[in-house]
Amino acid sequence: MKLKKRLDCRPHGFHVAIIPKAPRSVRRRVQPKKIDEDGEVCAFELLASLARQILEEETESSSASSNASGNDRAAIGKDAVEDGRQYEDKLMKTECLDQGSCEVSAVVSESASLNCNQKCLLNEFPLVEDDDMLERTLKTTSSNSSGKIGGDLKSEICKSNMLEGNFLSKAEGGSPNNRESCFNSMENAFEQQVETKAMETGGLNTATTRISKDPTELCMTFPALTDSDKDVKLPSCRDPVPNATFSRHRNDIKLGIRDDDDNLSRFNKFTNKLKVYRPVTRIGDRRIRKLLTSKYWKSAPRLKDFEHPRTDGGMRPSHRKRKTCYNHEKCHRDVLYKRRRFYDRSSVETFDGGFSCESVTNSPEKGRNRDKSISGSMLQANGMTSSVKGHQSSLRSKDSNVKFSIKSFKVPEIFIEVSETATVGSLKRTVMDAVTAILGGGIRVGVLMHGKKVRDDNRTLSQTGLASEDNLDTLGFTLDPSSVEAPAPPLVCPEDTPLLLSDAPQLVARSLETPALDSECPNALTDLALLTKTETLVESNHEQAISHTDILTDTTLPDSRALVALPASNVEALAVVPLNQKSRRSDMAQRRTRRPFSVSEVEALVHAVEELGTGRWRDVKLRSFEDADHRTYVDLKDKWKTLVHTARIAPQQRRGEPVPQELLDRVLAAHSYWSQHQAKQQGKHQVAGVLKIEAPTDHPNGATTGNQL
DNA sequence: ATTAGGG
């Protein structure tokens, strides 16, 4: 399962990115302290203390004037960092890019920092007017972040930071060896914390950071941290971002794991937000779309200002009439497909490769790597907290007991978007918050068999087949958001809806407290929630539910059940705000919610086709589905197609709500009949034709009894 | 806007 979330560092919905109105001179000052990761590692302690001091100073007089101008380092840290300078110098040698530190901040306004309420935001960076400056700034920033980290160590936040820091450090692909060693040493120290954290948080799935080529966006992907050896890569800085970009869009940076469709490029807004996106799976997409389409979401505020709404309105007005932006969609689609393929390959549920990353790096392996799960985390009392999906192995003991050992859960994908002005520390916190938010809420364990979710809690393992060794291999567990939600009774809707309903809401609830200006927030959590679920789960849910319940899953269910965000439970200060999917997917057309045909609908369809024949779907629609707005003629056609297929396969192979054999027989009969009468269709379709046909035994209706032509 | 087919 994957979760996507968007975190907003602006707890209060401020535009952090906005540059203060203060005179340039003022704004320009910078107080970056630079610290390399190396530095961080090696002189960790020193830095910590130093950082603290610096921070204090900065906070107090953050406005140290600095000449942002052309000097890189000199300018940087001039004021504030003075003390720590020596250390810094050492540290600074390494380029941030190399280090993979992600932070990029160009200008931070004081207000912004305040808004972010990040302790970390101590650094102000000069406004950079020229590209070079930007670049430098970025570098500087990175160093700053490390400093911050050090400083924060003590605070709780620090923990998270450290955690992250460790990962990061390890992750660095290109980092110098020495650094490595440093990290190692540190590692031990924090090992514990990290472990713990990891478990709690479920491990951050993140790793690859990269700045997207798209000038406007920085994209960081965080691969799932897998085992203890957090091998995460933070190539983020690798691709130098075109300076120009920064200069123009300096305020906005996106960090995130993307999904298929996500197009970071679009984010030019000046926003300081983290977005956690949900996983990309196909299913996930659907879900998302579903959500989007739902009333709830619609009503939800959006950040129009920042987002670039799709021209076509993003959502379709109605299911049937959907307009697509071909360009956009196409791109997205492509990605999707890639993704799917990728997904297929991976045995375990993988998190979809970051979208953007995928497109760029786009290698299956990559995805795999990211997919790692936290090996260390065992499922314990609350092991579930660790993360999302786990793959399990189970052993059967001699007695009737079945033993399961869950090696790990996978961490959901998280998409984060932060403004350039955000500090690394804030980023970390945001990530942490996002993770904790996800995990913090009620989580419920799901059981998967063959990738399908086993919903019936009352069945015994034996009945479910979980006691069988054979099935154990296919057994899976998932961590889903607990569904406290009210509305939808699970049983009632066997369909996939449950997921939405029950799961999403909860997560969502929590982070909404501080909706940002843009209303993106609301969705973010939702996404997470959704993400949490495994795609496979979703899919399977659907079927399984149906089979188990054996109830007609009449599609009458409103596709958009109102998801109501639950009250956030605990996320207090989380800047994490859900971001509306729109931002990501806004460009993409949303996939319509799935609405299985009910038997009655099938009946009507069959009847209509018997009379009108195939190839006249519009007429079929008009005749039998006039009132069913959600059924387009294309849908009918497709349904017929599937019906024919269904009728031809063995009953055992059929899935979903069973269609009476009688109807299937009629389907075959009609299909055969009309296949032979293609040419005539036009002529005879009228009532007369029907009558006419009726007489002959070969008429579809005649064949209704099961006779075939 | 429909239809037909592939995905």
Next chain:
DNA sequence: CCCTAAT
């Protein structure tokens, strides 16, 4: 269901 191509 979606998408595309061809009507």
